Amino acid sequence: MYRNILIATDGSELAGKGVEHGLTLASRLQARATVLTVSEPINTGFDDALGWSAVGTSMPEFQAAREEAARKVLDAAAAQAARAGVDLQVLHVADRYAAEAIVETAQRHGCDLIVMASHGRRALGRLLLGSQTSEVLARCGVPVLVIR
Numbered sequence: 001m002y003r004n005i006l007i008a009t010d011g012s013e014l015a016g017k018g019v020e021h022g023l024t025l026a027s028r029l030q031a032r033a034t035v036l037t038v039s040e041p042i043n044t045g046f047d048d049a050l051g052w053s054a055v056g057t058s059m060p061e062f063q064a065a066r067e068e069a070a071r072k073v074l075d076a077a078a079a080q081a082a083r084a085g086v087d088l089q090v091l092h093v094a095d096r097y098a099a100e101a102i103v104e105t106a107q108r109h110g111c112d113l114i115v116m117a118s119h120g121r122r123a124l125g126r127l128l129l130g131s132q133t134s135e136v137l138a139r140c141g142v143p144v145l146v147i148r
Contacts, residue, residue, distance in 0.1 A: 001029060002025070002026075002029055002031050002112050002113040003029075003031050003032065003112060004031060004032050004033075004034070004109065004110055004111045004112050004113075005022055005025060005026050005029075005031050005032070005033045005034070005111060005112070005113045005114075005115060006033075006034050006036060006102065006105060006106045006109065006111035006113070006114045006115070007019055007022035007023070007026075007033055007034065007035045007036070007077070007114075007115045007116070008035075008036050008037075008038070008098065008102045008114065008115070008116040008117075008136075009035060009036070009037055009073055009077065009116075009117075010037060010038070010073070010098070010117075011037065011069070011072070011073035011076075012117070014117040014118070014119065014147070014148075015116070015117040016076075017117065017147050018115050018116050018117040018147040019035065019076075019077050019080060019115075020080065021115055021145070021147050022035075022115035022145075023077075023080055023081055023084045023086050023088075024084065025113075025115070025145075026081075026084070026086045027084040027085055027086050031086075032086075032087045032088075032089070033081060033086050033087070033088050033089070034088070034089045034090070034091060034105070034109055034111065035074060035077040035078070035081070035088060035089075035090050035091070036090075036091045036092075036093065036101065036102060036105050037070050037073045037074060037091075037092050037093075038092075038093045038094075038096055038097070038098045038101040038102070039066045039069075039070060039092065039093070039094045039095065039096075040095075040096065040097055040098060041095045041096070041097070042062070066094065067092070067094075070092040070094075071092075074090040074091075074092060077090060078090055089109075091105060093105065097132070098132040099131075099132045099133075099135035099136045099139065102114060102116065102132075102136050102140075103136060103139045103140050106140060106142055107141075111142060112142055112143070113142060113143050113144075113145060114136065114140060114142060114143070114144045114145070115144075115145045115147065116133060116136065116144065116145075116146060116147070117130075117133070117146070117147050117148075118130060118133055118146050118147065118148045119132075119133060133146060
């Protein structure tokens with residue numbers, strides 16, 4: 001049924017449930033899986049035309065901290081995949097909005113299913129679905145399994 005599953009995570013507790021569901025499904029279907037985490041562009045509150053957002057992303061400390069956070073999320077997923085016997089690829093996409101990166105990664109890697117949480121850290125106040133999840137559902141041409 002599904003041979004190449006994209007699992008999106010931001011490292012939150014709810015996203016962790018999505019990783020668990022996605023890896024379990026991949027294991028049972030003997031499918032490949034890709035775990036993706038995205039670091040969104042920095043928002044300084046200044047108009048991006050002034051170039052202020054580039055200041056934060058060019059700081060080595062900022063970049064290193066963001067890479068380390070992504071590495072922790074991906075290492076945890078890789079350990080889970082190893083225990084489940086799932087062939088896994090991990091990806092970190094920086095300076096992109098989550099929905100854009102998820103849809104583009106699914107297309108680029110030929111994924112036939114996306115697994116993601118109903119909302120992430122950025123959209124905890126949303127009642128039904130987070131804004132990034134809603135955008136993936138609206139823009140994506142493959143099935144999306146939303147975990148609550």
